[in-house]
Amino acid sequence: MKLIFHQVRLVDHSMDRRGSLVVEDGHIREIHIDEVPADLAKAGGAAIHIDCSGTDWVLMPAFVDLHAHFRDPGFPEKESLESASLAAASGGFGTVVCMANTKPVIDNLDLARKLQSRAERLGLIDLFPVLALSRNMEGHDTGHLEALDAKTIGGTVRLLSEDGKDVADDRVLRKALHEARRLGLPVSYHCDWGGKEAEDAKKAGLPRCIWSRLEENLATERVLALAAETGVHIHIAHVSTKEAVELIRRARKGSAAQGFRLTCEATPHHLACTEEIVDQLGPESYGRVNPPLRTAADIGALIEAVQSGIIDAIATDHAPHTEADKAQGAPGFIGLETAFAACHTALVAERHLSLKKLSALMSRNPSRILRLEDRGFLAPWARADLVLVDPSAEWTVQKEDFKSRSSNSPFIGQRLQGRVLMTIHRGNIVYDTLTNYPRRIG
Ligand code: DOR
Numbered sequence: 001m002k003l004i005f006h007q008v009r010l011v012d013h014s015m016d017r018r019g020s021l022v023v024e025d026g027h028i029r030e031i032h033i034d035e036v037p038a039d040l041a042k043a044g045g046a047a048i049h050i051d052c053s054g055t056d057w058v059l060m061p062a063f064v065d066l067h068a069h070f071r072d073p074g075f076p077e078k079e080s081l082e083s084a085s086l087a088a089a090s091g092g093f094g095t096v097v098c099m100a101n102t103k104p105v106i107d108n109l110d111l112a113r114k115l116q117s118r119a120e121r122l123g124l125i126d127l128f129p130v131l132a133l134s135r136n137m138e139g140h141d142t143g144h145l146e147a148l149d150a151k152t153i154g155g156t157v158r159l160l161s162e163d164g165k166d167v168a169d170d171r172v173l174r175k176a177l178h179e180a181r182r183l184g185l186p187v188s189y190h191c192d193w194g195g196k197e198a199e200d201a202k203k204a205g206l207p208r209c210i211w212s213r214l215e216e217n218l219a220t221e222r223v224l225a226l227a228a229e230t231g232v233h234i235h236i237a238h239v240s241t242k243e244a245v246e247l248i249r250r251a252r253k254g255s256a257a258q259g260f261r262l263t264c265e266a267t268p269h270h271l272a273c274t275e276e277i278v279d280q281l282g283p284e285s286y287g288r289v290n291p292p293l294r295t296a297a298d299i300g301a302l303i304e305a306v307q308s309g310i311i312d313a314i315a316t317d318h319a320p321h322t323e324a325d326k327a328q329g330a331p332g333f334i335g336l337e338t339a340f341a342a343c344h345t346a347l348v349a350e351r352h353l354s355l356k357k358l359s360a361l362m363s364r365n366p367s368r369i370l371r372l373e374d375r376g377f378l379a380p381w382a383r384a385d386l387v388l389v390d391p392s393a394e395w396t397v398q399k400e401d402f403k404s405r406s407s408n409s410p411f412i413g414q415r416l417q418g419r420v421l422m423t424i425h426r427g428n429i430v431y432d433t434l435t436n437y438p439r440r441i442g
Pocket residue numbers: 069101163164165190288289290291317319320331332333
């Protein structure tokens with residue numbers, strides 16, 4: 001199928017220009033900046049033309065999420081691969097990494113391959129399941145990694161992670177990091193020091209049993225020390241405190257000399273929501289997320305870190321839970337369908353960040369962390385994974401509108417600015433709100 005976007009604002013990490021873009025055979029075939037060749041308008045046949053002149057719509061590379069929980073296999077009441085993929089496509093994502101805390105745990109290539117090929121058959125997104133750092137996420141055994149080699153992993157696994165918890169035993173974590181280094185894979189690390197303080201608080205019957213900032217800071221320091229020792233590419237997941245930002249900033253300076261690579265991510269909810277929302281939603285129920293929402297000072301530090309490049313990527317930590325589970329205190333928020341709008345509202349509309357920089361954080365940088373060099377930017381012959389957005393559209397987030405099976409979002413009822421209009425995956429339209437658009441031909 002041929003798809004032609006006429007007179008659209010084209011934005012990626014390095015460009016913000018008006019022009020036209022042609023998609024054919026799953027790739028971007030041509031980009032014309034400013035002037036449009038006369039024969040483009042006439043290109044007939046099976047082409048779909050989308051005339052964006054007179055609009056401020058933006059065509060960007062589709063987003064790449066380094067961190068989502070698909071709950072498949074094991075928790076169909078919360079989410080499935082199908083519902084999560086639909087949620088991702090409607091949020092403008094083309095590539096997603098899904099985490100291993102499923103039932104059974106994703107700790108073997110067989111399961112990872114099955115999930116990946118199911119996603120491929122569905123054709124909405126590319127899925128890269130992580131493998132857990134320890135067998136069955138029990139924190140004891142790394143034998144499942146020792147049995148692998150870089151060749152057999154192939155294109156299936158591009159990241160390892162124990163997300164959802166910390167690996168408490170230093171020896172096990174060190175071994176897992178050595179294995180990751182041997183396999184040439186980055187490790188996304190969830191820093192929470194084993195949740196000990198939260199557990200103690202719970203046992204003591206304290207009302208607010210949350211993961212403290214001290215736990216995140218100590219866990220960040222620990223894994224940075226082990227990364228320097230093992231030479232692994234460490235990626236710190238969902239950074240939320242200003243102290244953790246500072247630790248990462250300092251470690252980044254010395255990381256090349258010490259022979260390890262350090263990247264990190266922040267979530268839309270940690271960038272956009274303060275602890276007041278936790279109090280409104282309920283600290284032990286709907287407002288609970290790990291790491292917890294922090295203070296305005298933390299948000300300020302995260303925004304500064306995003307601006308200065310200390311934070312490399314925005315990742316959703318899409319964590320679906322049923323109403324009943326949330327009422328019982330299950331931590332997490334869904335995020336795939338609101339990520340762009342939440343970040344656009346909090347960062348771009350507030351003039352903290354350009355749309356170009358947001359594109360780098362949501363597309364180019366996460367692609368590079370996964371070593372996917374064919375996507376995340378706009379250029380002839382790049383993958384045609386694209387998202388068309390309306391940056392001026394204001395909308396209210398409504399529970400009924402989610403494609404996800406769950407609706408545990410902190411943004412429900414909030415008015416956001418910026419909306420996904422269309423998502424293209426491998427050159428195919430997989431999400432489309434323009435079917436009645438008068439200037440869409442074909
Ligand atoms: O809030 C969270 N929920 N944080 C995590 O790291 C895991 C996630 C989940 O799996 O529910």
